[in-house]
C-alpha cells in the first residue's frame with residue numbers, strides 16, 4: 001500500500017524519465033539527397049546508401065552516369081556506376097545504391113557507386129514523364145497517380161506540407177486548441193444546399209435499422225446526414241469553453257463548378273475566438289497570420305518556392321504594407337466608377353463576382369479586406385451591424401489572381417435574432433443552446449487552404465495544389 005501511494009505521488013514526468021527506450025536498430029541508414037547535397041564537406045571515406053528514381057541516363061564506354069532524385073529536394077544527385085548497366089536502369093526506374101562521395105569536375109557532389117540494385121524498372125514508352133521537357137499542367141493532371149514523380153508537383157507538395165505546419169505553429173503559438181470537427185453532420189452550415197448526402201450503401205442495413213417515422217434512406221442516423229461544408233458551428237460549440245479553437249479539416253461542396261478556384265473536396269482552416277466582438281480584431285489577427293506564415297515559408301521553403309515561381313511573376317511587396325479594409329459599399333462605388341473595365345456589371349444584391357474581386361485587388365494593388373456586406377446575401381450566423389441593421393459584421397479577404405481567400409464574421413449571439421434567422425431550427429436546437437447557457441460573442445473565419453497555396457505559388461488551377469483533386473466528373477484516382 002505504501003509503495004502504491006509513493007508511485008501515485010510521482011509526477012508523470014518522473015515516470016517518463018524511468019522509461020528506457022531501446023535503441024532503434026536499422027540495417028542501413030539511408031542518406032536523403034536533401035541532406036547530402038547540402039553538406040559542405042565531402043569526405044570520400046564516408047559510405048552512403050541512397051534510394052531514388054532515375055531521372056536521366058548517360059552511358060559512356062566504361063561507366064554509366066545516372067541522375068537520381070529521391071523526392072526530398074528538386075536537385076538530382078549524379079551517381080557514377082563503373083560498368084555498363086542493363087537497359088532496365090531507365091528513366092523512371094527505382095534503384096538503391098551504395099557508394100562514396102566525390103566531386104564532379106564542376107565541383108558538384110556525386111556518388112561513386114560500389115553497389116547498385118534495381119528495385120523496379122519503368123515501362124517505356126508508356127511512362128508519361130520520360131522526357132525532360134516541361135509538361136503543361138493539364139498534361140501532368142492526366143496522371144494524377146504518378147504526379148509525385150513530376151518535380152514541380154513534388155515541390156508543391158513539400159510547400160503544402162510546410163504551409164500546413166506553419167499554420168498549425170501559428171495557432172499553437174497564439175494559444176489555440178486544435179479541434180477535429182466532424183465530417184459527418186446533419187447541418188448545412190452555409191445553408192446554400194451544396195451538401196453531399198452521406199448514407200450507407202447497403203439496402204439491407206438501411207432496412208434493418210429502420211425506425212417508425214424515419215424515411216428508410218435516413219435510417220442510419222434517423223435523419224439526413226451530409227459531408228460537412230464547414231466545421232464552424234461545431235467550432236463555436238468548442239470555443240465557448242475553450243476560448244480559442246481552430247480546425248484544419250476537409251470540407252465538401254456539391255457545386256457544378258469547374259472553375260480553377262473550386263474543388264468538391266478542399267481543406268479549410270477555420271478559427272473561432274470567444275469574447276472577440278470587434279471585426280477589426282479579427283482582421284488584425286488574420287493579417288498577422290497570413291503575413292507571418294508567408295514570411296516563414298519564404299524562408300523555410302525558399303528552394304521549392306523559387307523553383308516553382310520566378311520573382312517577376314510574384315509580388316510580395318504586400319508583406320511590408322498595411323492591408324487595406326474597404327466596406328462593401330465602397331467596393332461597389334469603385335466597381336461602378338470602373339464599369340468599362342469589368343466584364344460583368346455589379347448587382348449590389350448579388351455580392352461580388354470573381355471578376356469584381358480580382359478587379360478590387362488590382363485597384364488596391366494587393367490583398368484587401370471587404371467588410372460589412374448586406375445581411376440578405378450572407379448566412380444566418382453573422383452579427384447584425386449595430387448602426388445599420390441591413391448590414392452584417394463580416395468580411396471577405398481578397399487576394400490577387402484568386403479572389404476570395406478568407407470569409408469571416410462576428411457571430412450573432414442574440415438568441416431572439418438567431419431564432420428568427422435560423423433556417424432549420426429543429427436540427428440546430430443545440431446551436432441555440434449555445435446562446436442560452438453562458439454564451440459570449442465569438443468571431444471566426446474560414447480560409448481555403450488550396451487557394452492560399454495558389455496565391456503563394458501563382459498556380460492557375462486549384463487542382464494542381466492538392467494531391468488528389470475532386471471536381472465534377474472526376475473522382476477516379
Ligand code: 4AD
Pocket residue numbers: 189190229230231232253261262263264266268270271404405406407408409444445446447448449450451
Ligand atoms: O466563405 P465560406 O463558404 O465560409 C464558410 O464556410 C464559413 N462557415 C467559414 C467560417 O467562418 N468558419 O468558405 C471559406 C473559404 C472561402 O473563402 C474559400 O477560400 C474556401 O473556403 N472555399 C473553397 N475552396 C475551394 N473550393 C471550394 N469549392 C470552396 N468553397 C469555399
Ligand code: MG
Pocket residue numbers: 404406407
Ligand atoms: Mg465566403
